[in-house]
Amino acid sequence: MIYCCGASMIGMVGSLKQKSVKVHQVPLLFCPVCHNVEVHPAAKEQFDLVLEYALEDRVKETSLYEQVDPELMATWKESCFSFQEDDVEAVLREQIDLSLDLLLISKPDQSWANELKNRLRVLSKRLIQLERQKESSL
Known part of the structure; x- marks a missing residue:
């Protein structure tokens, strides 16, 4: 990986x-x-x-x-x-889930935990933007 x-x-x-x-x-x-x-x-x-x-x-x-x-x-x-093939939303959700899992084991390493928190912020923003785009196109 x-x-x-x-x-x-x-x-x-x-x-x-x-x-x-x-x-x-x-x-x-x-x-x-x-x-x-x-x-x-x-x-x-x-x-x-x-x-x-x-x-x-x-x-x-x-x-x-x-x-x-x-x-x-x-x-x-x-x-x-x-x-990533066609379903960007599924990939974003999978990456968020993975980052949350890693966050649980990263607690002893504060710098890694901070990187994961930043990653979660960015991925969450992208997922929200994608959901808004889907809602506006309906």
């Missing part, structure tokens, strides 16, 4: 721009609090190769995979507590 800001990052497949090349269908890890984005370690070597070839060929956009392989997706999901 990959951690950032005191708890786990969310796995997702998306696009990432590096060195003037936009690479699509990249397995990513995303922190919902600080917005840190990293290429998933399981695909980092392949990503670097695709990026290198694109730079050599002067290609501005490319894809890491023509089609996301279900077996690779399962591998990426294993190292993430959450994997």
Whole structure:
């Protein structure tokens, strides 16, 4: 599992721009609090190769995979507590629950507890915003 800001990052497949090349269908890890984005370690070597070839060929956009392989997706999901597909609300609720669980065991470590409290504040605000958006669209 990959951690950032005191708890786990969310796995997702998306696009990432590096060195003037936009690479699509990249397995990513995303922190919902600080917005840190990293290429998933399981695909980092392949990503670097695709990026290198694109730079050599002067290609501005490319894809890491023509089609996301279900077996690779399962591998990426294993190292993430959450994997964002369509239901953002479910991911936010899952992250809040996880942070609350971690808060219970973090009491001896005050700095970690403070990071988790900050994470809970941010996640709660995002969940409230999402709920308001849903209500206004009805």
